[in-house]
Amino acid sequence: MTFTFRPLDPLKDAELLHRWVTHPKAAFWMMQDARLEDVERAYMEIAADEHHHALLGLKDGEPAFLMEKYDPAHRELVGLYEPRPGDIGMHFLTPPTDTPVHGFTRSVITAVMAHLFEDPAVQRVVVEPDIANKAVHALNEAVGFVPSHEIQKPEKKALLSFCTREQFLVATGVTA
Numbered sequence: 001m002t003f004t005f006r007p008l009d010p011l012k013d014a015e016l017l018h019r020w021v022t023h024p025k026a027a028f029w030m031m032q033d034a035r036l037e038d039v040e041r042a043y044m045e046i047a048a049d050e051h052h053h054a055l056l057g058l059k060d061g062e063p064a065f066l067m068e069k070y071d072p073a074h075r076e077l078v079g080l081y082e083p084r085p086g087d088i089g090m091h092f093l094t095p096p097t098d099t100p101v102h103g104f105t106r107s108v109i110t111a112v113m114a115h116l117f118e119d120p121a122v123q124r125v126v127v128e129p130d131i132a133n134k135a136v137h138a139l140n141e142a143v144g145f146v147p148s149h150e151i152q153k154p155e156k157k158a159l160l161s162f163c164t165r166e167q168f169l170v171a172t173g174v175t176a
Helices: 014-022 024-029 036-047 104-117 134-142 165-172
Strands: 004-007 052-059 062-070 087-093 124-127 146-152 157-164
Touching: 014 024, 014 036, 014 062, 036 052, 052 104, 062 104, 087 104, 104 124, 104 134, 104 165, 134 157, 157 165
Parallel strands: 087 124
Antiparallel strands: 004 052, 052 062, 062 087, 124 157, 146 157
């Protein structure tokens, strides 16, 4: 599968995002009770933040998933680990569907990682999924992430994991 990326438009894309983040299958996104205005506000804050960016992943020109990237030295993980130069944090969300496509989510995380590593400054991707999110732990491992340790964030207990460019290449065979 081939994907492209575009910056998320907080106002134009808010209804779509609202459907995605409030769906029961998106429980780990922690926006289950968000109103449309809450989603707009959250993504307007990201759009205004020089250390956090939201992108839509497109398949055949249509929105297919959400990706966020952030500087962990300034957002999400401040004080929870020692960031290195070249670290970038990442979140991704695939929307719920009535007709799942086998391998879709793995293709998405692979595309997200390849996109991040297109930037030569990125040396390592950092993730902090909920400790209970076993499905994403398996996906992370499939693209080269190695768990480090559990951390306690304000909103969750998380598994801090890292993936270098080399680990990604070995795990997937994808060149970034």
